[in-house]
Structures are given as structure tokens and as C-alpha cells.
Amino acid sequence: MSETKFFSQVLPADVKTSNEIRKVSDACFSWVQPLQPEQPRLVHYNAEYAKELGIEFSEKEAKAIFSGQQDYPNQRPYAMCYGGHQFGQWAGQLGDGRAINIAEIETPLGGKTLQLKGAGPTPYSRSADGLAVLRSSIREYLCSEAMYHLGVPTTRALSLSLSGNQVMRDVLYNGNPALEPGAIVCRVSSSFVRFGSFEILAARKEHHHLKSLLDFVIEQYYPNLGTPAKDTYVKFFQELMERTLEMIIHWERVGFVHGVMNTDNMSILGETIDYGPYGWLEDFDPTWTPNTTDAQGRRYRFGNQAAIALWNLNKLGSAIYPLIGEAEPLENSLNQFKKLYFTQREKMYCEKLGVTYGSDEAAALVEQILILLEKSSMDMTMFWRRLADVKANSPEGHLHTLAQQTYLEKEEFEQYQEEWKQWLTKYGALVLQEGEAASVRKQKMNAVNPKYVLRNYMAQLAIEAAEQNDFSLVDELFEILQHPYEEQEQYEKWFAKRPDWALNKVGCSMLSCSS
Numbered sequence: 001m002s003e004t005k006f007f008s009q010v011l012p013a014d015v016k017t018s019n020e021i022r023k024v025s026d027a028c029f030s031w032v033q034p035l036q037p038e039q040p041r042l043v044h045y046n047a048e049y050a051k052e053l054g055i056e057f058s059e060k061e062a063k064a065i066f067s068g069q070q071d072y073p074n075q076r077p078y079a080m081c082y083g084g085h086q087f088g089q090w091a092g093q094l095g096d097g098r099a100i101n102i103a104e105i106e107t108p109l110g111g112k113t114l115q116l117k118g119a120g121p122t123p124y125s126r127s128a129d130g131l132a133v134l135r136s137s138i139r140e141y142l143c144s145e146a147m148y149h150l151g152v153p154t155t156r157a158l159s160l161s162l163s164g165n166q167v168m169r170d171v172l173y174n175g176n177p178a179l180e181p182g183a184i185v186c187r188v189s190s191s192f193v194r195f196g197s198f199e200i201l202a203a204r205k206e207h208h209h210l211k212s213l214l215d216f217v218i219e220q221y222y223p224n225l226g227t228p229a230k231d232t233y234v235k236f237f238q239e240l241m242e243r244t245l246e247m248i249i250h251w252e253r254v255g256f257v258h259g260v261m262n263t264d265n266m267s268i269l270g271e272t273i274d275y276g277p278y279g280w281l282e283d284f285d286p287t288w289t290p291n292t293t294d295a296q297g298r299r300y301r302f303g304n305q306a307a308i309a310l311w312n313l314n315k316l317g318s319a320i321y322p323l324i325g326e327a328e329p330l331e332n333s334l335n336q337f338k339k340l341y342f343t344q345r346e347k348m349y350c351e352k353l354g355v356t357y358g359s360d361e362a363a364a365l366v367e368q369i370l371i372l373l374e375k376s377s378m379d380m381t382m383f384w385r386r387l388a389d390v391k392a393n394s395p396e397g398h399l400h401t402l403a404q405q406t407y408l409e410k411e412e413f414e415q416y417q418e419e420w421k422q423w424l425t426k427y428g429a430l431v432l433q434e435g436e437a438a439s440v441r442k443q444k445m446n447a448v449n450p451k452y453v454l455r456n457y458m459a460q461l462a463i464e465a466a467e468q469n470d471f472s473l474v475d476e477l478f479e480i481l482q483h484p485y486e487e488q489e490q491y492e493k494w495f496a497k498r499p500d501w502a503l504n505k506v507g508c509s510m511l512s513c514s515s
Helices: 049-054 059-065 136-152 194-201 208-222 229-253 302-325 326-355 360-375 380-387 395-405 412-414 417-434 437-447 456-464 471-481 489-494
Strands: 029-031 043-047 078-080 083-086 091-093 097-106 110-117 157-167 178-189
Touching: 043 059, 043 471, 049 157, 049 229, 059 083, 059 326, 083 194, 091 157, 091 194, 091 395, 136 178, 136 471, 157 208, 194 208, 208 229, 229 302, 229 326, 302 326, 302 380, 302 412, 326 360, 326 380, 326 437, 360 417, 380 437, 395 417, 456 471
Parallel strands: none
Antiparallel strands: 029 078, 043 157, 078 097, 083 091, 097 110, 110 178, 157 178
8 A cells, every 4th residue: 555645745835934815826735833822722522533543642732732732743734725616706716714734644544634724814814814713613513523424425523622712703794793712623534625726726827736736636535546647537527526426415315505515615535525504404495505695596505506516516627627638528527417416316315215216106206205395394304214114004194293393384284284195105005015124124214314413403502502611512412413323312302393493593594604
């Protein structure tokens, strides 16, 4: 097995080492130094993951290193340069405005980059301060780990720290800024290279660096494709398309909405990155987005995430086109996306239904259920989890359960009861026809339909307690979300519909990018 080569060892560094905000050219990253926190406090440490990584620090060392107070041993921190399309518009240079890579290390899990989010300004901070607040840091820390245990490709989280500093933020961008506790998350990935990492180099016509970056990515993360060359670049684009599609299918499976799928928030590994204004579907609404910035256009709504992934891949294809010189092979991959999406989506929903993919009956059930879920305002997580309890020989008995899972008033739901009865009858008939034992079907369905997800109101309750120096709910949710497919009877209270008070509460319904 060849030795891992790391980003900062291979790619060109910014010749300027001062930390003022500026345009950076002829470089893929800049050397920086985290801001010294006033009174750091390590409030949560993912000890199990640290053990898997082979990281061994005392509590004192971990507090200092993962708050940016002290350098990681034998490492030099840096921030990455990238660009991106934000809400469909080219934004030019973006970069790690509040993220600092503090270490690139070899671990039992392979080469990993450790990154502090909220550790201070970099040349890419634009008009911002490079800091993060506790509420957004809790959301990222909990959600990245929740996604991992749900089986969704994602970055990981190693620690959550308080900086001891107060940070000024305007939560809803409505002219009401306030001081909030500053915080820092240490997140981990094999690579933090993004679609935008290629876009900025292409935009600047730095094709020699573009080639160096693509060769590095292929050699380190796609070695199965062979020696970098034009045909390898095409194979890389095809595989990244497939990985990105797989990620989107997983998002849809568990009801996750990223909220800000800009090209600078798209990982070159096909994993979920940058947990900003994300959310989880409660009532099944394909038009929902958690992002206040996107409230009018709803570009990044739940039902549009596959289309946006394709749009973003198109932009990546345009960026690496100069290295290939032919549009057709890239277009072939892009043209496959839509067909593959609908096939994989149907397979995924058949798994959630506990029926075999491939029959006309199964396809019809999938099509009908998505319509019914939306118009009868069913709770996404509760509906799918409890569907495994349907008795195939008397499925209409499940109507009472459905009535408990809708966000509609009783009278409103009653108008859909006949449609539900017809659907349940067809569903029960297909289950009986396939002949699988009820216990086996339930086990399979429960393996893909989680019982616990990080609903926004749950995160908000943990945030409000933490802002009062009570991290017990962070601890509790962290524990629950490590086992999302298990019953965990002691935590049954979290398997419930969104409470009424959360419908319009800040942090529970819509969120901004402010953090």
C-alpha cells in the first residue's frame, strides 16, 4: 500500500503568509494560524471516533489542540482556496473563510484531515470574522455524526469546544444582532476538496494547477482508476457522479434537506459536507427548504436536490473540461444521471416499503404513496418506521396509526381515508403475494427506515440548554443518534411528531446561514 500524500504536501501554497483578507492567486491554499481563544472549554469529545483514528491526547491537550490554542504536533495549519456557484450565480473566490485545517495524519482508517470550523479569520474570510457560534456548532457536531450512523456518506465530527469569546451575529438578518457564545467544531474527512476547488482554478485559467489538483485527487482517492490521463479524468467524473447520486438517494431515504447546495459545499468524495441551515422533513413536503435565504425561490428544496446535484456536476464538468478537451464523455455521464436517479430512487422506496423492486405493482405503490404522503401531511419518519407494523392480511387496521401521524386536523385527514384504505389494500396484497415472513420484512424495513433523526426542534432544545451551560441534552441526543435504527425504549419520547410550538419558532422551522 502506497504512502498517503496530503493536500498541503503536493499542491502549491500561497507565497504570502500574512493573514489579511485578500485575493489569492497561483495557489491552492494559504498557511494560517488559528485565533487564540480566550478561555477554551472542551464540552464534547467523540472518544470512540478518536480511538478509531488512533488519536491519543490528554484532556488538557485535546482542549488546547481542538480549540486552536495549540498547534497539532508536527503540523502546520492552512486554509484552502476555492470558488463556487452560490444560489446559481458565480461568486468568485470563496475559500475556507472560517475553517482551518490543523492536521493531515495517517490513521488506521487511512489518511485524514482534521479541520477546525470557527477558529478565526483567514485570507478567505471576506467581510466576516472567521468565527462560529454555539448554536450552529452544536447542529454541525450532532448532525454529521447522526448522518454517519444513518449510513449516509458524510464528514465526521471529533469535538465541540467553547472558545470563551462572545461573537456578534444577526440570526435572521433582520437588523437585530446580538452577542452569542463562540464555539469550534473539529471535523474530519479524507479530503475537504470541493467542486469549487476546481472551479476557481478553471476561472483563473490556472490549468497547470487544475491538472495538479485533479491528478492528486485521483491518485489519493480514486486509485482504482489508474494513472491520471484524459481517459482517467473521464472515469473520475463518472464515478464522482455515481457517488454524488448515491448520497442524494440517502438524503431522500432519511428525509434530509441540506439547505445550501452551492458548488463550494459539494465534496469531491461524494459525501455530505458543510452542515449549515439543514433540516429534516417532518410533514412530507417536497417543496420545503430550511434555509431562510432560499425561502422565496426554494432552489434547494427537498424535491429538487437531485436536480441541483446534476446542475453542480455540470459546473464541475465545465471546470475540468480544459484537461479533457472533449465535451461528449462528460455529457454522457451527465445524461446518465437522471435515468440512474429514477431507477435508484424507486429501488430505495421499494426497500422502505419492504417489497421487491421491479414489478409494475411495486412501482405503482411507490408513485401513489409519495402523492398520498404529501397531500395528507404525514410525518416522514414516523410513517415509514411504523409501516413495518402493517398486517398484510388486514392492512386497513393501520388507518388508526396513520391518523396519529398526520399534521392535519382529524376532519381534514378523513377526506383521504378512502385513498389510504385502497393503497393499504394493494400494499397488503403485494406483501402477501411475495410471501416473506412478517418478522423478516419488519427487520429489513427497520434497517432502512430510522426511528430517530435530528429533528430541528430537538437540536434547538439542546442549543437552548447549552446556552445556559447545560450540555446534558447534547449528550443525550449524541447517544440516541448513534443508534438511529434501534428501538431505544428509554428515549421513546423523541419518536414523536413536531410539537406545535416548534412550527414557527426560530431554529425549528427555518434557519439562516448566520453562524
